Amino acid sequence: MTPEVQRLERLAERLRSVEPFVPPPGAKIRGWNLVLAAVEQSTTARSRVHPIRRLVLATVAAAVLLAAGAIAASADSLPDSLFYPLKGVVENARGVLTFGASDQLAYHLDLARTRLTEAQAMFARHRVDLADQALSALDDQLNEAALVIQAQKRSDPPVGAAMENRLRQAIATHDAQLAGLQGQVTNPTALDAIKQARDRAAQAIETAAKPVTSDDKGNASASASPKGNGPGNGSANSPHPTPTH
Amino acid sequence: MRSFGKAASDDDRPLIERVRKGDQDAVRALYERYFDRIYNYAYARLGRAEDAEDLAIDTMTRSLTRLDLFQDQGVAFSSWVYRIAHNATIDHYRRYGKVSLVSLEHAPALVSADPSELAVEQLSNQDLHAAIRDLTDEQQQVLILRFFQDLTAAQVASIMGKTVGAVQALQHRALGSLERALQGRAVN
Numbered sequence: 094m095t096p097e098v099q100r101l102e103r104l105a106e107r108l109r110s111v112e113p114f115v116p117p118p119g120a121k122i123r124g125w126n127l128v129l130a131a132v133e134q135s136t137t138a139r140s141r142v143h144p145i146r147r148l149v150l151a152t153v154a155a156a157v158l159l160a161a162g163a164i165a166a167s168a169d170s171l172p173d174s175l176f177y178p179l180k181g182v183v184e185n186a187r188g189v190l191t192f193g194a195s196d197q198l199a200y201h202l203d204l205a206r207t208r209l210t211e212a213q214a215m216f217a218r219h220r221v222d223l224a225d226q227a228l229s230a231l232d233d234q235l236n237e238a239a240l241v242i243q244a245q246k247r248s249d250p251p252v253g254a255a256m257e258n259r260l261r262q263a264i265a266t267h268d269a270q271l272a273g274l275q276g277q278v279t280n281p282t283a284l285d286a287i288k289q290a291r292d293r294a295a296q297a298i299e300t301a302a303k304p305v306t307s308d309d310k311g312n313a314s315a316s317a318s319p320k321g322n323g324p325g326n327g328s329a330n331s332p333h334p335t336p337t338h
Numbered sequence: 339m340r341s342f343g344k345a346a347s348d349d350d351r352p353l354i355e356r357v358r359k360g361d362q363d364a365v366r367a368l369y370e371r372y373f374d375r376i377y378n379y380a381y382a383r384l385g386r387a388e389d390a391e392d393l394a395i396d397t398m399t400r401s402l403t404r405l406d407l408f409q410d411q412g413v414a415f416s417s418w419v420y421r422i423a424h425n426a427t428i429d430h431y432r433r434y435g436k437v438s439l440v441s442l443e444h445a446p447a448l449v450s451a452d453p454s455e456l457a458v459e460q461l462s463n464q465d466l467h468a469a470i471r472d473l474t475d476e477q478q479q480v481l482i483l484r485f486f487q488d489l490t491a492a493q494v495a496s497i498m499g500k501t502v503g504a505v506q507a508l509q510h511r512a513l514g515s516l517e518r519a520l521q522g523r524a525v526n
Binding site: 097100101103104105107108109111113114115116117123124125127128129131132134135136150203223284 | 357360362365366369373374377378381382387388390391394397399401402415441458459461463466467481484485510514516517
């Protein structure tokens with residue numbers, strides 16, 4: 094061991110022998126009282142915050158679950174269901190988020206197909222009034238689709254023509270289904286409603302095929318733009334969810 | 339001979355869990371285990387009983403009310419408490435500056451028969467404390483924790499965020515600096 098290390102070792106030993114500073118009893122008691130008060134305060138603050146936070150979280154979670162459940166339930170709801178108005182809200186939201194003529198056409202054709210399915214279900218349940226409304230909404234969707242095509246033909250005729258073909262095919266499919274339905278029902282009101290629906294579908298084809306004049310241009314583009322008026326906006330007297338563009 | 343009750347290396351985890359569940363007895367047990375140590379540490383660093391008391395209370399309050407910030411990830415609770423005490427000391431220095439309260443005017447001669455050798459046996463505790471407070475922050479910390487608090491090099495390393503080897507080297511340098519500081523005081 095070198096002399097330096099020996100010296101430092103002695104110094105270290107001397108340091109170890111130093112008596113510790115002991116706090117006066119009063120200081121320790123004062124300290125405990127202050128620490129205890131602070132601990133109790135922080136515990137109280139935590140227990141005050143926690144139930145409120147838990148309640149808020151539970152409420153938000155319940156609301157989210159409820160909304161998600163209602164939306165899921167409304168997706169396949171029919172016009173005689175309590176959830177049906179919510180279906181219209183969801184469809185409108187989809188419409189607002191649909192951009193581009195091709196996507197708008199697909200959107201209207203999809204809704205037209207949905208309305209036709211609803212009409213068939215309502216006929217099966219002998220709810221001719223609701224079936225009639227569904228068919229009316231179907232025609233509104235086809236008309237909206239025709240207006241979208243008209244606007245597209247003005248800006249891009251080849252694409253507009255292709256879209257017109259898609260509309261024709263969709264209407265042909267619908268017409269075949271409506272013809273089948275016509276053979277199944279006997280109620281005169283129902284038969285009349287189906288006949289009117291087929292006629293209006295044919296008119297939609299004419300609208301889409303109509304050459305665009307300078308007067309039509311403004312109307313077509315105005316009608317083809319999103320309105321966002323909520324359920325039933327496709328027809329003034331139809332309560333069905335028929336969002337338009 | 340110092341006596342701080344249970345060693346700082348004792349496992350505090352069961353007590354911490356109980357404190358987290360609101361057990362007041364566990365709070366008291368941790369307070370009893372650490373208050374004297376922190377008071378002693380603070381007194382050695384600051385040199386005034388009033389300041390040491392304030393700092394010890396502040397450290398214990400922060401330690402026991404902010405347990406949610408303490409995560410047992412390899413760092414012992416004792417290390418965490420000492421780190422809080424160290425940070426509080428730095429804050430104190432920033433606010434009030436470093437003061438040397440102990441004068442050596444009346445101190446006896448600190449030299450032995452060999453003028454180059456320090457007569458450590460004759461050094462008073464006050465001399466030692468005053469000389470320690472003249473060292474750098476890290477040197478003070480390592481000497482106080484190793485020799486006044488009886489902590490191992492590994493425990494000091496955990497508190498200071500250094501390796502054991504670095505702590506040992508720092509301790510050697512700190513003792514050398516202390517020796518020179520004491521010699522300088524003796525000459526003056």
